[in-house]
Amino acid sequence: MFMRFSAVTVRDAINEALDEEIRLDDRVFLIGEEIARSGGAYLVSSDSLAVGAAFAGLRPVCEFMTFNFAMQSIDHIINSAAKTHYMSAGKISCPVVFRGPNGFEPGIAAQHTQDYSAWFAHCPGMKVLAPYSSEDAKGLLKAAIRDDNPVVFLENAVLYDRLFPVADEVLHDDFVLPIGKCKIERGVEMSLEAASELENLGISAEVINLRTLRPLDFETIKNSVMKTRHLVTVEEGWPFAVLRSLAGIGAEISAQVSECELWDYLEAPIFRICGADVPMPYAQHLEEEIYVEALCM
Missing domain, CATH: 3.40.50.970 (Thiamin diphosphate (ThDP)-binding fold, Pyr/PP domains)
Structure with a gap:
């Protein structure tokens, strides 16, 4: 069917x-x-x-x-x-x-x-x-x-x-999604484009759509890290000061991965991508630079 x-x-x-x-x-x-x-x-x-x-x-x-x-x-x-x-x-x-x-x-x-x-x-x-x-x-x-x-x-x-x-x-009016569950998919905008570029390099990436930030579905993240042995987090939010490992959703995920048995599965350091550490400018050419940095840095 x-x-x-x-x-x-x-x-x-x-x-x-x-x-x-x-x-x-x-x-x-x-x-x-x-x-x-x-x-x-x-x-x-x-x-x-x-x-x-x-x-x-x-x-x-x-x-x-x-x-x-x-x-x-x-x-x-x-x-x-x-x-x-x-x-x-x-x-x-x-x-x-x-x-x-x-x-x-x-x-x-x-x-x-x-x-x-x-x-x-x-x-x-x-x-x-x-x-x-x-x-x-x-x-x-x-x-x-x-x-x-x-x-x-x-x-x-x-x-x-x-x-x-x-x-x-x-x-249907009875359709409801559960709170606290991620979805594994390849279609999350910029993450999909990045995954496609990685494929050209012979790297297959698994993209996780978190859906819920709190409570966090860490079990899905854990299983993905155990399978892929790598982790990159992507978010728009600011870093804390200039250190990109001290704040945000990506930092929390990184901390939880680092503090449990997953540490031994990682074949490379966790890489965190987040927004530039400045307020969003109004000028279009500066805005484009900030947004590109936020997604691709």
């Missing part, structure tokens, strides 16, 4: 997930910037607070125009949403989703392009998801909305209009 596929943009996948969950559960509602009439800054929300509503038993989906603006709400996100379940000895849940575009986007300069993956993944009590494809976006967002505690859902604005093939099962 052959599986049928359709093509869906990431934007439409997110919109479909929101629409389905709102129809399936009357406790789910949207709140955020410019979503009531225009559908939000990126037209992801077609329908139209958060932490308090979640404490009251509702399931709010809070949209940020950009995750850079989440810094204005960081006290409520971290000290209220993420910590209350622990501080209440498990008696109070906070089923809220914080979602919106995160990381690089052309032409929006230093104050709107930061990657907050490591910032939020650092905090206990918070699940952090980073979808790549349309399948990821729909399945993980539905899982996030159904989770009984706070989830940060980091979307990539560069991918909103990207078409991805999806199996028919993804189009």
